[in-house]
Amino acid sequence: MNPGAEGGDLRLRFEMDGGFAYIPALAEPLEVDTATIDPTEAATLRTLLTEAHFFSLPARPEAPARGADQRTFTITATEAGRTHTITLTEPIRDPALAQLVDHLRQRQREAL
């Protein structure tokens, strides 16, 4: 099923972890239910997921980078009875995934 399709309820959970300046309060998980948010924003989220081919991705779409202090992002989406989770470590190489994380990160900050 195309996650960008209109209609069905989509739920998202976004977690950010780690970083040189890791502060638990700034890393509170974000939960979004498209049934309860502005329809334009709901459509944006669906588009971002579609462009990233979210439900087709492996759990670790990119090999975790070596190093330290990079932040890790975990995104879980549930739609039409299916749930999929991916984990990414920065720097994120796929532009569509980077855009998805940027958007969710911004929403998370606004929720503080």
Place this chain on the structure above:
Amino acid sequence: MTERNCLHCVLPPHMLENIARNGTGEERDWALRTLAVDSSTRQVRAERELMRAPVAVFGAAGPHKKRLIHDAKTGTTLPGTLVRSEGQAATGDAAVDEAYDGLGATFDLYWDIYQRDSIDNAGMDLIGTVHYDKKYDNAFWNDVQMVFGDGDGQYFNRFTIAIDIMGHELTHGVTAHQANLVYHDQPGALNESLSDVFGSLVKQYAQSPRQTAADADWLIGAGLFTPAINGIALRSMKAPGTAYDDRVLGKDPQPDHMSKYVNTTRDNGGVHINSGIPNRAFYLAAIALGGYAWEKAGKIWYATNCDPRLSPTASFQDFANLTADNAAKLFDADVAAKVAEAWRQVGINVAVPGLSGDWILHYSWGSTTTYGQASITFNADHSFSGSNTGQWRLRDGTLLLSYTSGPAKYAGTLDSNVANGEMSTFAGLDGAWYLTRKGIVGVMDDTSAGVLAARQPYDAAGSTW
């Protein structure tokens, strides 16, 4: 100091490549020849072992300090556009110049004090990128280079604002080439702590005048928060858990003692949280040892990062044990005791290497000719056992014994070489006492009070005089 390996035949390929790029003409030729003829699996297998110990590639050639600062121009492509190379004048861009200066100061500390030639101890270029991404609230090491964000301007200023941040990130590179501590749970927190430790030492070393342990603020990321935040820094090594207490950010979650260790799956098992415990142990050791923190405590911690006995999965206890052992090897039992005491204060008991094994206590109450003997073993938790039980402490070269039963409390000077089984003499107020390692055959020197005949032989088993 950990011994340096002298390499005669095998170098990791990346070192050879580095030499091929940056060495003198003769060195380049040699490196290129070696790269061409030796790509054997033996070399690949040897790489990891070689990287664990400090290596001097060309001792006479001196250090290779080469900073290359790039500008990502708010993008995420690394390394970005080169904007300042080694030796070039300041650009006027604060982030560029702070990164250049901070990486330079870190290089200087490692070379001047520990004779380490850059991240890999083989003159690796120091590649930094500033203005990474938009409103980016982070700095990181990606195994190749260091990256610094501009901060969001709301909670965070630019991540080059504090010199210890450059020291922190570069030290992640050093640790990756040495202990290679895995980045989760306790080894991850040790990895983080080492970066805070040497980040703070860089700050103390770069001050003019240089700062002693007592004068330092022991803050990580001072100035990183905007004025909107109620906090003095990101972390405090002196008082973990007190760096900030803010309406939005909450309270600094770092523990300062093992009893407050945070069990969590977040942040790779709390690597930026539980690092408060070893951070404070280092601070306490540095204060107890006095003077400049990089001279003793820093040398001990650096030697431990380079110690092949330190496993990539080391626990706090493992690391603490090795710091005490390295303190005894680099300095003496007194320094080791101070390091052990620092760990004890954060809830980690470390045996003092100089006091390990079984001992015989020779004691005399009011008599100058008759000595009793008691077996005694010093335990890591500062208890002693054997013929009697009690508590021991070693402070400023003075060994203190307090018995569980009875009023006896002994205090005396401990020779630094006691671990070698040589004589140590102790004199209490109510008699005289001596401590010798069990099984050591030797003679006991006369004491100033004349309680024993000069150089009187004694039985190693401690049974008779």
